[in-house]
Amino acid sequence: MPAYVGLGSNLDDPAAQLAMALEALAALPDTRLVALSGRYHNPPMGPQDQPDYLNAVAGLLTRLPAEALLAALQGIEDAQGRRREGPRWGPRTVDLDLLAYGNTRIESDALTLPHPGICSRPFVLVPLAEVAPGLHLPDGQSVAALAAAADATGLRREEP
Numbered sequence: 001m002p003a004y005v006g007l008g009s010n011l012d013d014p015a016a017q018l019a020m021a022l023e024a025l026a027a028l029p030d031t032r033l034v035a036l037s038g039r040y041h042n043p044p045m046g047p048q049d050q051p052d053y054l055n056a057v058a059g060l061l062t063r064l065p066a067e068a069l070l071a072a073l074q075g076i077e078d079a080q081g082r083r084r085e086g087p088r089w090g091p092r093t094v095d096l097d098l099l100a101y102g103n104t105r106i107e108s109d110a111l112t113l114p115h116p117g118i119c120s121r122p123f124v125l126v127p128l129a130e131v132a133p134g135l136h137l138p139d140g141q142s143v144a145a146l147a148a149a150a151d152a153t154g155l156r157r158e159e160p
Helices: 014-026 066-079 121-131 142-149
Strands: 004-007 031-036 041-042 053-062 095-101
Touching: 004 066, 004 121, 014 031, 014 053, 014 066, 041 121, 053 066, 053 121, 066 095, 095 121, 121 142
Parallel strands: none
Antiparallel strands: 004 053, 004 095, 031 053, 041 053
C-alpha cells in the first residue's frame, strides 16, 4: 500500500532529526522508503515564539495496516524524544504525520485519513506534490493542483 508521511522538526538539530526519522522509516518491517521530497524551511504554524520548522514528505510502500503504521510513527517520535505536553503546535524534536494511506478513508479516535490538515498546509502540500504529483485525495482533489494554488509565502526549499 502506498503511504505518505509528513516529517517536521524545529528542535535539537532539525536536519539530524529528519535524517534519524528517515533511517527509522526505512527500517520499519514490511515497509520500503521509496520517495523523499526536498527539505523545506517554514515559519511555525502554532505559537510564533519558536524556531522555524524543517519539513519533508516521505513516500512508503508498506504491508502494515494503517493503525500499525501510525503506532510505528509514534514509536519513532518517542524514541527521538518527542514530548506531547505543552502548547498545541509547539516546538518538537520530530513530528511524523501519516498523511495518506492509499485511497483509504478512516475516521476513528486514533486516526483520520487522509490527514485533515493536508489541504491547508503548504509545508505539507508542496513536498507531497513533489513526491506524488499524480496523487488524488479520496474526494478527488489533486494534490498537485492544491499545491499550485497554496499560498506558500514563507516556505523555502533547502538547496541540495
